[in-house]
Amino acid sequence: MRRREFFAIPAALPAAAQAILEQTEELEIVSSHEHLLSEQERYALRPDVLTLLSHYAADDLRSAGLAGEPKSWAEIEPWWRHVRGAGYGQAVRIALRDIYGVDDLNAKTVPVLNGRIAAENRPGLYERVLKKMARIRYAVLDDYWRGEPVRPDPRYFVLARKLDWFCSARQAADVRRMEEATGISIHGAADLRRAMERRLEQSLAAGLVAIKTTLAYSRPLEFAAVEEREAQQDFDLLMKAPQPEPPRRLSDHMFHHLLSLASEHRLPVQVHTGTLAGNRGLIDHTRPGLLNPLFLRYPRVTFDLFHTGWPWTGEVTALAKMFPNVTADFCWMWVLSPVGARRALDEMLETVPANKILGFGGDYRYVELTYAHARMARAGIAEVLAGKVARGWCTRAEAVEIAKLLLAENAARVFPQPGGAGDQARRVQ
Ligand SMILES: [Zn+2]
Structure with a gap:
């Protein structure tokens, strides 16, 4: 087949890995994280x-x-x-x-x-690229560019949304925006919490299956437990005059409220950890270990640590090993650092329970690149597993079973399709 003849960039895979790859190529993927445009948006470009x-x-x-x-x-x-x-x-x-x-x-x-x-660039592209070529059963979609929560196309997606903006108010205009979006009039921290709750309800009505946060782009992932009185002082401050940064105590207070809501609704939380997209930022803000106190405080919340916290993959490995409510997520990782991803997986497979590792999320806006990333992930996973087979850690049949967990089953369990079997199991827990 033409596609396989010149498969690997930059070099051909070792023969044992090629054999496992051919089996993993047949497997379906559940992608833990994408920013793919809707078909309509894409064809309008x-x-x-x-x-x-x-x-x-x-x-x-x-x-x-x-x-x-x-x-x-x-x-x-x-x-x-x-x-x-x-x-x-x-x-x-x-x-x-x-x-x-x-x-x-x-x-x-x-x-x-x-x-x-x-x-x-016309109807049929998504079916061909996402379904036939990438074999993606469905993907968790973070459509951050849309203001209102919109139910995504169920052939391809389930919905994740950010509520970070309720943790990031720094001026009265931000609060006005929240009032407009939710219909709640906001005069203090308690109203702000109610507005967040309303936004969550609106998102649930659009089919939300996970909360996403990228607060690591704008502040450290260290969230103190802040009482309402102190949060209210910050609220009063930003209503008087715009603040250079979102006041930290209010931000902390609201993030804790978000996690309480996640706990109540049994929603997993996808957390950006590790290196930042773009060409600027403060990488020390993103260390996964900073989240540790939250894993203790919210045991009913599953924290899905994105990008394996790279370059702090060791921290994510340790946290996913310790905590039943922490998973390690390889989304973005096979393109961020293909070698780093292989190293991290090599270590994780012998350290972390295999049902805690989510092996793929394309993290792209265009289907072509999600396909390419999926191909790189399959190749990387096959190469790591081939090494394990060669050393007698597992059989080839076991390797393929692990690949199934990494590529689809673990993500399908953490982010079940609404109304599907996994979703019903989660809700009766
Ligand atoms: Zn992303």
Whole structure:
């Protein structure tokens, strides 16, 4: 089959891994995390090669030296050779090769690719790429760019939403926005909690299966238990005058309230930990170990630690090993650091119960890149498992069973489809 002949970037897999890969290629995936546009949104775009480079690969291009947003191939070309070998570049190349039949980017192939990408941008693309090529049963969708919670297309998605903005008020205008969105008039911390509850109800009505938080982008993942009186003082402060940062005590208080709601509704919480997307930020804010007190305080909440906390994968490994309510999630990880992902999985498989490891989330906006990332994840998982088989840690049949857990079953258990068997089991617990 043509697709397999030139499968691996950058090199062919060892034979034992290839055999396991062929079996894992048949497996369905439940993706723990995506930002994929709806089909309607996607077909309304006029995508080209720059569109596919804009999600993550552009971060590496800027890190290499490109100034600002890439606007033409001529601007990108001097930097592309430095980033094409890193994970984001690998994903772009796999997508272009497998979906559009072009092996690499250069001045000659860019116009060809632009024509093919435009021609394929029509109904049928999602079915072909997500279902037939990537074999994704469904994905947990974080559609952060939408204001209102919207029920996603059930053929492809279940819904996760952020309520971080209720933990991030820094001025009266932020509070007004919450009032408009929820219909609750807000005069203090107690009203703010009620507005958060209303927003959660609105999201549940749209099919919410998980709460997502990316507060690590804007503050440390250390949340003190703050009494209402102190939270109210912060509220009064920000209503008087805009604050440079969201006042911390109110933010802490609201995040604890969010976790109480997650506990009450038996909703898992997906937490961004580890390195940040983009080209700036404070990485020490993102350390997974900072969350430790919350795992003790909210034992009914499943904390799904994103990106395996890379570069602090050791912390996530230790936490997922200790706590029944902590899982390690490889979303974004196979493109963030393909080697780091293999190392982390190699260690985790001999440290953490296998039902605690969620092996894939594409974390992309465009289906082509989710497909490419899924391919990299399957290859990485197969390679790690082949090493385990070679050392006698497991049989090939056991390796395939583990791959099933990592690629689908663990995510399907933590994020069941509404109305599905897993969802009913969760609700009667
Ligand atoms: Zn994401």
